[in-house]
Every structure is written in structure tokens, then in C-alpha cells.
Amino acid sequence: MRIAVFGAGSTGCYLGALLSAAKLDVSLICRPRIKDAIIANGGIHISDYQGLDKTVMPYELITEPGEQQFDVVFVTLKCHQLQAALAQLLAITHKSSNLVFMQNGLGSFEAIKDQLGERSCVFGITPFNVLQQGAHFHKGTEGEFVFAKTPATEHIAKTLREQGFHCELKAQMEPVIYGKLLLNLNNALNAVADMPIKQELENKALRRVLAAAMKEWLAVCQAMNIELAQFTKVKPAMVPLVLRLPNWLFKRLASAMLDIDPRARSSMWEDIQAGRKTEIAYLNGAVVALGKQHGVATAVNQAIVTCIEKRECGEEVALADLLMAAKQK
Ligand SMILES: NC(=O)C1=CN([C@@H]2O[C@H](COP(=O)(O)OP(=O)(O)OC[C@H]3O[C@@H](n4cnc5c(N)ncnc54)[C@H](OP(=O)(O)O)[C@@H]3O)[C@@H](O)[C@H]2O)C=CC1
Numbered sequence: 001m002r003i004a005v006f007g008a009g010s011t012g013c014y015l016g017a018l019l020s021a022a023k024l025d026v027s028l029i030c031r032p033r034i035k036d037a038i039i040a041n042g043g044i045h046i047s048d049y050q051g052l053d054k055t056v057m058p059y060e061l062i063t064e065p066g067e068q069q070f071d072v073v074f075v076t077l078k079c080h081q082l083q084a085a086l087a088q089l090l091a092i093t094h095k096s097s098n099l100v101f102m103q104n105g106l107g108s109f110e111a112i113k114d115q116l117g118e119r120s121c122v123f124g125i126t127p128f129n130v131l132q133q134g135a136h137f138h139k140g141t142e143g144e145f146v147f148a149k150t151p152a153t154e155h156i157a158k159t160l161r162e163q164g165f166h167c168e169l170k171a172q173m174e175p176v177i178y179g180k181l182l183l184n185l186n187n188a189l190n191a192v193a194d195m196p197i198k199q200e201l202e203n204k205a206l207r208r209v210l211a212a213a214m215k216e217w218l219a220v221c222q223a224m225n226i227e228l229a230q231f232t233k234v235k236p237a238m239v240p241l242v243l244r245l246p247n248w249l250f251k252r253l254a255s256a257m258l259d260i261d262p263r264a265r266s267s268m269w270e271d272i273q274a275g276r277k278t279e280i281a282y283l284n285g286a287v288v289a290l291g292k293q294h295g296v297a298t299a300v301n302q303a304i305v306t307c308i309e310k311r312e313c314g315e316e317v318a319l320a321d322l323l324m325a326a327k328q329k
């Protein structure tokens with residue numbers, strides 16, 4: 001089984017290294033800067049906050065995919081990069097290839113699905129944070145990769161398990177994706193707050209904004225009759241309540257939420273810092289769009305979207321606007 005990770009950046013290199021460590025035949029399709037960093041380092045260095053520390057060289061590092069075709073392709077591009085990569089994705093896959101789309105948020109796959117022909121397409125999710133420094137990819141929070149359950153992912157999960165690594169397989173990915181979006185509503189806020197996630201969560205005023213954005217998403221999901229998978233110690237509906245607790249109680253009851261690498265920041269923070277386009281339309285923007293369809297007010301998410309859109313245009317934004325939007329809830 002020939003496997004490729006297409007768009008190997010933070011999450012893709014971590015995944016590619018894990019699959020390579022399990023001795024699967026994995027090639028990474030990545031930018032030249034990533035290939036150069038990996039070669040200079042003698043492989044991909046992966047680590048986690050629980051003591052994993054390993055350097056592995058994948059089977060091949062490809063910067064210009066050509067004739068080669070793969071049986072399984074994990075697509076780890078950002079949401080807005082799928083469309084531009086479509087022709088390459090089609091070229092490196094055949095009619096019976098399996099594609100696993102690993103994007104956060106909603107709507108990126110749907111925008112290209114009609115153009116993927118007969119290929120079997122499923123979803124996957126990265127529940128944890130990956131911090132990239134050169135060829136070093138550090139997992140800063142808990143969780144394992146989640147993939148839709150298919151014969152191909154079952155084989156991959158079994159091989160990973162035999163080497164002491166783990167991933168989760170789910171028959172139903174919709175609740176996982178909707179549940180993960182609840183957490184990703186923090187990506188934009190973290191980018192605007194411009195501080196590590198741990199420090200942000202220790203701030204009551206910022207937690208209130210996040211709680212308000214989450215409440216809106218929970219209300220939209222209720223209107224759509226969709227259940228959310230649980231990624232935290234408490235049920236999704238309880239997360240906003242926990243976030244609104246006073247600092248002293250929050251620190252005591254939600255210690256697991258704060259058990260994250262003190263350096264971890266959201267992937268949107270990285271995009272904003274690098275002056276790149278963000279995934280806001282697929283995260284808080286998706287909440288606003290679905291809220292409109294289902295008659296649910298989403299003022300806080302709209303305020304967050306506006307803030308990020310301004311930042312994407314290089315405008316300064318005031319965190320105070322978001323704090324105000326949440327106060328009015
Ligand atoms: N980073 C994280 O901690 C987490 C991210 N996620 C989600 O996972 C998804 C992927 O995020 P992440 O791994 O951070 O993204 P990255 O931006 O780190 O990785 C994507 C990589 O693909 C490259 N790329 C884009 N187009 C092509 C192409 N045609 N050929 C080869 N390479 C290409 C990009 O290069 P360039 O930048 O030059 O375009 C970049 O290096 C997102 O939806 C994100 O929200 C989920 C959980 C955690």
C-alpha cells in the first residue's frame with residue numbers, strides 16, 4: 001500500500017513521521033523549504049509532551065509530484081488550499097485510491113467533492129496542536145489522530161498499533177468534525193489575543209468570549225439536531241459553563257484543559273503571524289453561515305470573523321471589540 005501525505009506542513013509532517021516510524025511506505029508531498037529542513041536535520045524530528053522523541057526519514061520527500069500514484073493520500077493542506085491543489089490530487093491518485101481529508105472546520109471538502117470522480121473520500125481529524133520549528137514537530141496537547149473507518153485506515157491503524165502508536169477509527173465522522181469545530185472556535189481568538197493558548201485560557205475575560213462563541217455553535221447544532229463528539233473531560237454543552245467559572249475554580253476543575261504545552265498556539269495564530277490567509281471562513285464563518293440558515297443569532301462569531309478579516313488585510317484590531325461583543329450576550 002503506497003501512502004502519501006499531501007501538503008505536509010505542521011500536522012502532515014507529524015503524521016508522515018508517525019506512519020514512517022511504523023514502517024509504512026509513506027511519501028511526503030511538501031514545499032521545498034520543508035524538504036530542505038528535513039534533509040538538513042537527517043529526518044523529521046517528532047516529540048510530544050509525554051516523552052515521545054524520535055527522528056525518522058520518510059520513504060520519499062516530493063516537491064514536484066509527477067507520474068507516481070498512491071493508494072492512500074492523507075490531505076493535510078489548509079482548507080483554502082484544496083481548490084488550488086485539486087489537479088495535483090487527481091494526478092497522484094487513481095480511481096480506487098482513498099483520500100483522507102484532514103482539514104478543520106466545515107465546507108472545504110464539499111467545495112471540491114464533485115471534481116474528485118469515483119475516488120473514495122473520507123474525513124480525518126487532528127485533535128491536538130502541533131508546533132513546528134524547522135524539522136521539529138512537537139505535539140503540544142493530548143489526543144490521537146482520528147480517521148474514518150475504512151479497510152485502508154484499519155490496516156494503517158493495525159500497523160501503527162503493532163509499533164506502539166495509536167490512532168482512533170470512527171464509523172461516523174460528522175459528530176467528530178462538528179465537535180472539533182467547538183474547540184477550533186478558539187483558533188481566531190488565540191490569533192487576536194496573540195498569546196499561548198494556556199495563558200489565554202487563564203484569562204477570564206478571554207474565556208468569556210470563547211464561551212459565548214461556543215454557545216452560539218451549540219445553539220446552531222441544536223437547531224440542526226446534530227450531536228457533537230466530546231473532546232474534553234466534560235460534555236460539549238458544559239464547556240461554555242466551565243469556561244465562565246471564576247479563575248480560581250476554573251484552574252481547579254478544568255486542570256486538564258490547562259494541561260497543555262505552555263508554548264502551544266493555534267494554527268490560525270501562525271497564519272496571522274506569517275501574513276497568510278486564514279481558515280476563518282471554515283471555522284467561525286461556518287457558524288455564522290449555518291446560524292443564518294437555521295435562524296440562530298451568531299453575533300459573537302460574526303465579530304470574531306470581522307476581526308480576523310481585518311487582520312488579514314493588515315489592519316490593527318482591538319481585542320476590546322470582542323470582549324464587548326461577548327459582554328452583550
Ligand atoms: N497546526 C496545528 O496544530 C493543527 C492544524 N489542524 C488543521 O489541519 C489542517 C492543516 O493544518 P497545518 O498542518 O497546520 O497546515 P500547514 O500550513 O502547516 O501545512 C500545509 C502545508 O501544505 C503546503 N502546501 C500548500 N499547497 C501545496 C501543494 N500544492 N503542494 C505541496 N505542498 C503544499 C503549505 O505550504 P505553503 O504554506 O507554502 O502554502 C504548507 O506547508 C488545517 O485545516 C488546520 O486547521 C488541526 C489541528 C492542529
Ligand SMILES: CC(C)(CO)C(=O)C(=O)O
Pocket residue numbers: 104126127128129130141183184187265266267268
Ligand atoms: C489543536 C487546535 C484546537 C489548537 O491548536 C487546532 O486544531 C488548531 O490549532 O488548528
